[in-house]
Amino acid sequence: MLGFVHPFVTWLAGTQFSKLMIGSKWWWAFLMDMHFIGLALLIGTIGVFDLRLLGFAKQLPIAPLHRLMPWAIAGFSINFVTVGLAFIGMPVFYTYDIAFWLKMCAILLAGLNVAAFYFTGTLRRVEQVGAGEDAPLLAKFIAATSLLLWFAVIILGRYIQLFEDSISSGSN
């Protein structure tokens, strides 16, 4: 199925830039470290927002809680860049790893879910939701979907395995 990208990823694996990514295990360790820090930032901010929409810590008004979103975007950006560099480092490995593609699908769905939140006017409606008030049903549905998808992203990410061994066999 992925045969058509094979020439591209094998070419990419042969580039200097790709070799730079896996040339040092410390650089790789740094990328993975940043990926986990980005994860905590992204999941923390989005997760608290979603939980509030679902009724947890209901005394929090939603409009100010939404100010956390730039930090969610920051976390996402860190992870987008680090995973991009990791992919460049080991394009063939990731291309043939099913967990990687499932994870990308889950992220895409999470992105569509975010788009649904903003383009259906749900944001405008939830910004009116003050302390102690319930979010509209559609907002709750989007929040629950978001939590499930990010949960799936972490699970799938954890099952992209084996790579540590192939890295440490590189030069230190």
Added chain:
Amino acid sequence: MAVPEFLNTIEQSGLSTWIRESDSLFAYYFILLCHTLGLALLVGANTVVDLRLLGVASELPLKPLERLFSIMWLGFGINATSGVFLLIAYPTKALTNPIFYIKLSLIALAVITMQRIKNRVFVNVSLSEATRVARGKMMAKLSLGLWIGAITAGRLLAYTYTYRLFGSRVAH
């Protein structure tokens, strides 16, 4: 320094061997996954409180944010438990690595800081909210720094060990 024999005894135990070698869905990778989910809950929720104290979403009322501490403790519980199982699986790998002790120390300091924030900013309401937030800023910065350190130390464990198992020294 000789590696103590009891680490070998733990590794030879049924539970340790099962976690490392079983194909069950609930063996090693599942425990590692739980450890990541716990990290997201603990550090994610704590980060939101830290950001609020540092001036992000400053219109958010403090009082209802206190509920986030229950998420942090849930994450801590998941990670203490999954951490013990990971340690049972690879006791020599962890306990012969100085970074493991650094990681535990950073976590201890981060959890102490988390409780201090709770007590001084959230529980002790004798001072005005502005005063409490001002006092919390330093602790919030410390908290973020300690969690970044703990995550980094944790990630480094995958790249810095001297023994993978008892008696199998790794050449670096």
